[in-house]
Amino acid sequence: MDSPPLYRKLATHYIDAIGAGSLKPGDRLPSLRSLMRMHDISLSTALQLCRAMESEGWVEARDRSGYFVKRPRRLAIAAMEEPATHVAPDPAQYVGIHAKVSDFVARRRQHEVRIDFSTARGSPELYPGEALRAIMMRLLRQKPALLTTAAPSRSLNPLREAAARRGLRVGMTLSPDEVLTTNGCIEALNLALRAVAQPGDTVAVESPTFYGLLQVLESLGMRALEIPTSPQTGLSIEALEMALDAYDNIKAVVTVPHLQNPLGSVMPDAHKERLVALCEQHDVALIEDDTYSELLDMDTPPRAIKSWDRTGNVIHCASLHKILAPGLRLGWISAGRWHSRVEMLKYTQTRSNEELSQWAAGEYMNTGAFDRHLRRLRDHLRQQREQAADAIAAHFPSGTRLNYPPGGLQLWVELPDHLPSMTVFDLALRENIFIAPGTLFSNSSRFDHYLRLNCGWPITETIEAGLRRLGEIASECAALQRKAA
Amino acid sequence: MDSPPLYRKLATHYIDAIGAGSLKPGDRLPSLRSLMRMHDISLSTALQLCRAMESEGWVEARDRSGYFVKRPRRLAIAAMEEPATHVAPDPAQYVGIHAKVSDFVARRRQHEVRIDFSTARGSPELYPGEALRAIMMRLLRQKPALLTTAAPSRSLNPLREAAARRGLRVGMTLSPDEVLTTNGCIEALNLALRAVAQPGDTVAVESPTFYGLLQVLESLGMRALEIPTSPQTGLSIEALEMALDAYDNIKAVVTVPHLQNPLGSVMPDAHKERLVALCEQHDVALIEDDTYSELLDMDTPPRAIKSWDRTGNVIHCASLHKILAPGLRLGWISAGRWHSRVEMLKYTQTRSNEELSQWAAGEYMNTGAFDRHLRRLRDHLRQQREQAADAIAAHFPSGTRLNYPPGGLQLWVELPDHLPSMTVFDLALRENIFIAPGTLFSNSSRFDHYLRLNCGWPITETIEAGLRRLGEIASECAALQRKAA
Ligand SMILES: Cc1ncc(COP(=O)(O)O)c(C=O)c1O
Ligand SMILES: Cc1ncc(COP(=O)(O)O)c(C=O)c1O
Numbered sequence: 011m012d013s014p015p016l017y018r019k020l021a022t023h024y025i026d027a028i029g030a031g032s033l034k035p036g037d038r039l040p041s042l043r044s045l046m047r048m049h050d051i052s053l054s055t056a057l058q059l060c061r062a063m064e065s066e067g068w069v070e071a072r073d074r075s076g077y078f079v080k081r082p083r084r085l086a087i088a089a090m091e092e093p094a095t096h097v098a099p100d101p102a103q104y105v106g107i108h109a110k111v112s113d114f115v116a117r118r119r120q121h122e123v124r125i126d127f128s129t130a131r132g133s134p135e136l137y138p139g140e141a142l143r144a145i146m147m148r149l150l151r152q153k154p155a156l157l158t159t160a161a162p163s164r165s166l167n168p169l170r171e172a173a174a175r176r177g178l179r180v181g182m183t184l185s186p187d188e189v190l191t192t193n194g195c196i197e198a199l200n201l202a203l204r205a206v207a208q209p210g211d212t213v214a215v216e217s218p219t220f221y222g223l224l225q226v227l228e229s230l231g232m233r234a235l236e237i238p239t240s241p242q243t244g245l246s247i248e249a250l251e252m253a254l255d256a257y258d259n260i261k262a263v264v265t266v267p268h269l270q271n272p273l274g275s276v277m278p279d280a281h282k283e284r285l286v287a288l289c290e291q292h293d294v295a296l297i298e299d300d301t302y303s304e305l306l307d308m309d310t311p312p313r314a315i316k317s318w319d320r321t322g323n324v325i326h327c328a329s330l331h332k333i334l335a336p337g338l339r340l341g342w343i344s345a346g347r348w349h350s351r352v353e354m355l356k357y358t359q360t361r362s363n364e365e366l367s368q369w370a371a372g373e374y375m376n377t378g379a380f381d382r383h384l385r386r387l388r389d390h391l392r393q394q395r396e397q398a399a400d401a402i403a404a405h406f407p408s409g410t411r412l413n414y415p416p417g418g419l420q421l422w423v424e425l426p427d428h429l430p431s432m433t434v435f436d437l438a439l440r441e442n443i444f445i446a447p448g449t450l451f452s453n454s455s456r457f458d459h460y461l462r463l464n465c466g467w468p469i470t471e472t473i474e475a476g477l478r479r480l481g482e483i484a485s486e487c488a489a490l491q492r493k494a495a
Numbered sequence: 496m497d498s499p500p501l502y503r504k505l506a507t508h509y510i511d512a513i514g515a516g517s518l519k520p521g522d523r524l525p526s527l528r529s530l531m532r533m534h535d536i537s538l539s540t541a542l543q544l545c546r547a548m549e550s551e552g553w554v555e556a557r558d559r560s561g562y563f564v565k566r567p568r569r570l571a572i573a574a575m576e577e578p579a580t581h582v583a584p585d586p587a588q589y590v591g592i593h594a595k596v597s598d599f600v601a602r603r604r605q606h607e608v609r610i611d612f613s614t615a616r617g618s619p620e621l622y623p624g625e626a627l628r629a630i631m632m633r634l635l636r637q638k639p640a641l642l643t644t645a646a647p648s649r650s651l652n653p654l655r656e657a658a659a660r661r662g663l664r665v666g667m668t669l670s671p672d673e674v675l676t677t678n679g680c681i682e683a684l685n686l687a688l689r690a691v692a693q694p695g696d697t698v699a700v701e702s703p704t705f706y707g708l709l710q711v712l713e714s715l716g717m718r719a720l721e722i723p724t725s726p727q728t729g730l731s732i733e734a735l736e737m738a739l740d741a742y743d744n745i746k747a748v749v750t751v752p753h754l755q756n757p758l759g760s761v762m763p764d765a766h767k768e769r770l771v772a773l774c775e776q777h778d779v780a781l782i783e784d785d786t787y788s789e790l791l792d793m794d795t796p797p798r799a800i801k802s803w804d805r806t807g808n809v810i811h812c813a814s815l816h817k818i819l820a821p822g823l824r825l826g827w828i829s830a831g832r833w834h835s836r837v838e839m840l841k842y843t844q845t846r847s848n849e850e851l852s853q854w855a856a857g858e859y860m861n862t863g864a865f866d867r868h869l870r871r872l873r874d875h876l877r878q879q880r881e882q883a884a885d886a887i888a889a890h891f892p893s894g895t896r897l898n899y900p901p902g903g904l905q906l907w908v909e910l911p912d913h914l915p916s917m918t919v920f921d922l923a924l925r926e927n928i929f930i931a932p933g934t935l936f937s938n939s940s941r942f943d944h945y946l947r948l949n950c951g952w953p954i955t956e957t958i959e960a961g962l963r964r965l966g967e968i969a970s971e972c973a974a975l976q977r978k979a980a
Contacts, residue, residue: 158622358711
């Protein structure tokens, strides 16, 4: 893996210092001359460093006197509170989410999209389309039989190899045979759940969680037990422990340890270790959804939960859909002791994935370009999140809270005074602005006054205006609600 | 659609005459001169006609005296008997097929494949790899964003359009919106079954049927009720009627009307019409698996079952995997009144298929090249089936029966004296020759003395030798069994 350029490493160092508070808003960055001397770098590197920090909104240049740390507006917005962990709701067979999602989709369909904040998606130009295209063209020339030959069962290919190799970075020792390619993470989750649980069984999930998972559970006839989840540290291990003691038909836990959707929380390693032990002890399968790890603002993601797995009780699911190429449907699963059962279910559900895209993605992942792309992607997303968060701080009603995550595609916003985000959704829709209302992310009504905003698109003037308009709509609703009260 | 060249039409005419018996083995074809006069064709067309018939094994040239109808050896082999239709076995939750298939796969794994008669697959050179590759290269140049953009939900593309348009040829009037792309026919079957039935429900299937379907049912916790099926006309409508009267928890019927796997049977139109009415009357969903229609030896396949559907009770499933490109995993489903439910299940199971391969396949299907390819593919397969059947007639033990199908990739062979095909399988395996034993195609033991032979590969000397060796192995087993009796 290549390391980032020098100026980038230094920028990270100074950004960390800002994050840690040792450089405060208004402080002056060391002068170019001091930077050159302190870090033994050239003038051009020192300039690159300052310009990068400026373009990312960390510092601003003041005429002749140097670069000063900016006061990010988003710092003015309060963080969310921790959830109560002593209440785990009843497991109810969740048969409402499809209706909710269908209703949401149906309403959207009546309007043309002008600005879409509702999906969890990066904009196409953030992905290495050109490089992937070149690899695919070469593969088509060199291996035309990929189109006309059915994949031999169990064939290895560069994707499975790359997935296994990259697993090593996060503590997983897997051979390529233990990695099965799937149609995105969503198929991996389906297979994992079908392997470990039956219709009628209960599955513990984070609350809030991404509605795709609730839909999968509903379609499989399984019950979702929502476990309180911290905006900072993710799934509450205490609450899960209480739930495992209280209910005896919990067959699996599904968790997104890094950049949970929608919270953006990141589970500390100590929690991961406890979680693995707890699930083993209760003989409950642990399903790790690793869709977003590579979008964390760090060069190597933290250890995967599966890296603590000694008994094959953890099923690891991942995907390239959000990090490499949204036009490909590639994910994978390492199913531990359920490997054979998952392999069989995958065969009966969709057979092998097409080989061409697996080869193309795998070969790309085998080059240094992949890590360079990820670094660039994270940089863009960070800037976009920051600009979006600034706009929220500037335009949303006072009392709005925000969970500002250390990476990823989205922001999770809490409206003040329990303002229903469905109202904001409906009003915004009339102006062709789409958001994801919080009600989609839970079986309960706990998140009805939250909303999720996608930051996958560059913050153009249109997008900026859309955020402002959203803030105005929310403020108008808030004012009306206060008047009515 | 282009029509075939003139000589081909005339060849079909004479082959039909041989089939109908108006030209018998030993008869002389009209002389070149008579052919020219009778059909008003040039000498070169008349020669093309005779050479085509010769190379396909219908006639042989005798020095100076012209072309004579050959006695196909395969005519010496007896056809299979019709099944008794008054016995429908008990519906049993079928939990054995995975074990059988796994055992079969495990045994195969211990050996290197030398000759594989066990799959249902065409050889790569039978498919238009070059043309597909050219289209894909062009698409990558013209629409690179296909790689980096997630398919918008409900987006139309050339595949959905081509599938809808080709449906018209077989009597189905569908708009592209009613056609959902799937990962092969297998995903279509999964979605159809999940839409219309629940775990524990019973599904009526043909007996024998392809083991993939039995695996899907087992993995979904559904029960397979095997309905007697004619090697000629397919699913017995009488037997189904009796079963529908006898059992009240049958939720669906799955049928392969054209070139059923493994039988190769073709359901007459009158049966299709009765079947549609019967299922409607009993409020049972009818799932049509149309994987093989385009491999029938005719230019336009017969009407689809769905063409009789007036109430949305028929779900039509199809695939390009065997007819266009085994390296692509493209199929589709038109789910009638279950359309929304299937759309939702598809979304929760795998999301949309990748767009690039859909565009490539769809654009190819929109050209005349597709029908020309299909015609060539059918011609090759017919020759291969004929040569394989001749080899079986020559080398298999006397009393062997064969269902010689009017198209497709495979032959279904009945061994004499209830000789277990698993024994032949095991002995052949030791010589690295793979077959599919009949036991895989049913929950019962009724087909334990059958085997399925793939004819998707050109009959090279190696393959010919493999067929001879298989025949010898079967003959040795038969002799031993007779001696023991
Ligand atoms: C947490 C999480 N898991 C899984 C998925 C589905 O991923 P894929 O597109 O790879 O199927 C998503 C997509 O939104 C997600 O947010
Ligand atoms: C009758 C039948 N249906 C469906 C399938 C699966 O088709 P696909 O490869 O398109 O998923 C097969 C493959 O063997 C088959 O024979």
